[in-house]
Amino acid sequence: MITSIAHATIYVLNQEEALDFYQNKLGFEVGDDMKVEGGFRWLTVHPKSKPQLQLVLAEPKEGPMFSKDAAEKIRNLITEGAFGAGVFETENCHRTYEELVAKGVEFIQPPTKQLYGVEAMAIDNSGNWFSLVER
Structure with missing residues (x-):
């Protein structure tokens, strides 16, 4: 029986730049950072x-x-902002929004009251959008 999800993938244009964004702007920690033969890098972060x-x-x-061809198509979709990185929860959307704006995070929607709580929308430095939600 499956009990949870352990990993979710966010496609990024540059791992080093994405690591800087998720670690230094969003405050995530590095989980794994392993380089394998052939140039493959297994890089994870977590809240x-x-x-x-x-x-x-x-x-x-x-x-x-x-x-x-497929890799190029995915990179183009990332650049166009076609992917969402998910929903990140916070206890106080307005406060977290202000903290992230001060760190240079780009928001495409400020905190707005929704049926499910308060939500702001931001994009990472690859172009992936994500929701910041206070339930």
């Missing part, structure tokens, strides 16, 4: 309070998972 939820910061590259 400090949830080390069991690892976000894989993966660059789409030609290799075992993607053809050269």
Whole structure:
């Protein structure tokens, strides 16, 4: 029986730049950072309070998972902002919004009252959007 999800993938344009964003702007911690032969890098981050939820910061590259054409298509979709990185929860959306704006995080929607709580929308430095939600 499956009991939880351990990893979710966020495709990024540059792992080093994405690591800087998720670690230094969002305050996530590094879970794993391993380089394997052939240039593959297994890089995960997680919220400090949830080390069991690892976000894989993966660059789409030609290799075992993607053809050269498929990797290029995914990179183009990332650039166009076609992917969402998920929903990040916070206890106080307005306060977290102000903290992240001060760190240079770009928001496409300020905190707004919704049926389910308060939500702000931001984008990471690859172009992936994510929700910041206070329930």
